[in-house]
Amino acid sequence: MNNKDNTIVLASASPRRKMILERLGIPFIVMPADIDETLPDLSPEDAVKELAVKKAESICSAGQLKHRWYLAADTMVLIDGKMLGKPADIIEAEAFLGALSGRKHQVITGIALFDAEKREMRTGTDSAHVWFAALTDKDITWYLSTGEWNGAAGAYRIQEMGECLVEKIEGSCSNIMGLPIRLFFSILLSAGYPAYNLPSG
Amino acid sequence: MNNKDNTIVLASASPRRKMILERLGIPFIVMPADIDETLPDLSPEDAVKELAVKKAESICSAGQLKHRWYLAADTMVLIDGKMLGKPADIIEAEAFLGALSGRKHQVITGIALFDAEKREMRTGTDSAHVWFAALTDKDITWYLSTGEWNGAAGAYRIQEMGECLVEKIEGSCSNIMGLPIRLFFSILLSAGYPAYNLPSG
Numbered sequence: 001m002n003n004k005d006n007t008i009v010l011a012s013a014s015p016r017r018k019m020i021l022e023r024l025g026i027p028f029i030v031m032p033a034d035i036d037e038t039l040p041d042l043s044p045e046d047a048v049k050e051l052a053v054k055k056a057e058s059i060c061s062a063g064q065l066k067h068r069w070y071l072a073a074d075t076m077v078l079i080d081g082k083m084l085g086k087p088a089d090i091i092e093a094e095a096f097l098g099a100l101s102g103r104k105h106q107v108i109t110g111i112a113l114f115d116a117e118k119r120e121m122r123t124g125t126d127s128a129h130v131w132f133a134a135l136t137d138k139d140i141t142w143y144l145s146t147g148e149w150n151g152a153a154g155a156y157r158i159q160e161m162g163e164c165l166v167e168k169i170e171g172s173c174s175n176i177m178g179l180p181i182r183l184f185f186s187i188l189l190s191a192g193y194p195a196y197n198l199p200s201g
Numbered sequence: 202m203n204n205k206d207n208t209i210v211l212a213s214a215s216p217r218r219k220m221i222l223e224r225l226g227i228p229f230i231v232m233p234a235d236i237d238e239t240l241p242d243l244s245p246e247d248a249v250k251e252l253a254v255k256k257a258e259s260i261c262s263a264g265q266l267k268h269r270w271y272l273a274a275d276t277m278v279l280i281d282g283k284m285l286g287k288p289a290d291i292i293e294a295e296a297f298l299g300a301l302s303g304r305k306h307q308v309i310t311g312i313a314l315f316d317a318e319k320r321e322m323r324t325g326t327d328s329a330h331v332w333f334a335a336l337t338d339k340d341i342t343w344y345l346s347t348g349e350w351n352g353a354a355g356a357y358r359i360q361e362m363g364e365c366l367v368e369k370i371e372g373s374c375s376n377i378m379g380l381p382i383r384l385f386f387s388i389l390l391s392a393g394y395p396a397y398n399l400p401s402g
Contacts, residue, residue, distance in 0.1 A: 173374035
């Protein structure tokens with residue numbers, strides 16, 4: 001392990017998370033974690049944290065600690081205390097959008113950052129609320145036709161055309177995208193990562 | 202003028218506004234407006250709307266109505282009722298970040314969409330609140346070193362590294378970026394623009 005190596009190993013194939021690391025000018029490589037994503041029987045905040053920790057541990061082992069920094073995150077969409085995962089098909093996507101229409105829901109992201117040099121795992125969670133507009137049938141038909149529902153928790157992508165459906169949010173935009181930037185930045189600083197040298201030259 | 206032409210003429214050189222049109226799959230060309238940006242003696246909401254209308258009118262004339270759709274926007278950052286424009290230099294940028302640190306401010310965007318076929322101007326405004334974290338001297342020194350303050354109203358860019366400084370927002374992320382997507386989408390629909398056909402194939 002090279003202790004001067006600031007590369008972050010990211011346990012996620014999510015293009016949104018990659019985009020956020022690029023935006024921060026952080027050097028990184030992607031190593032998607034292969035874990036059992038069954039939700040632990042915990043509060044939503046503890047569950048996303050636990051899954052993030054599992055993912056980070058999984059890529060540490062897989063990566064044989066060739067690098068120092070390992071990052072994982074898990075994001076959950078909740079309405080009426082019920083979790084909306086990724087829709088199985090367009091029928092379920094339509095049902096999800098109908099359930100979100102005209103109402104407020106919650107998005108929670110847990111982060112885990114492992115420092116393989118100090119053998120320290122740091123975690124945190126961030127929560128946001130999202131108010132969907134009252135959607136017409138045309139809105140829903142249109143949005144389904146964009147295909148963005150596919151692979152998206154809650155069947156929408158706020159950072160793409162999905163924001164057309166959103167009245168407002170309260171929280172952090174990047175949390176809803178899957179990696180809350182302010183929380184991540186403060187975890188990096190507390191872990192001793194040279195975040196004040198970003199973007200890495 | 203070709204009435205089947207869905208190209209939007211955008212009165213802004215802002216990369217953020219261009220990015221939002223790209224994200225929506227809208228065909229567009231850029232024609233920056235050259236107007237006197239002195240703020241009219243109006244409420245902030247009316248002032249941004251008025252400036253957006255002026256910009257849209259200016260590019261209509263300049264474009265000699267070769268296209269049907271003309272879009273302009275104006276964004277204002279306000280704290281304690283005082284407007285923060287683009288900082289003149291790094292000293293002023295530092296003062297702006299100091300003024301925003303640990304506090305809530307407001308971001309207001311006005312939009313104007315002109316339909317040259319029907320000779321109709323549609324307008325709207327959107328407002329968001331942004332809570333800055335209490336910044337340390339290191340935070341400010343670091344953020345100034347990224348250069349993002351340059352050319353940014355309020356001296357930060359939330360869609361880039363600036364979100365590291367932001368605790369949370371209440372409103373629309375795209376408003377703070379300079380073009381509130383939901384408002385824009387609803388103006389497009391009310392104007393008869395084929396927004397339900399987006400992304401344009």
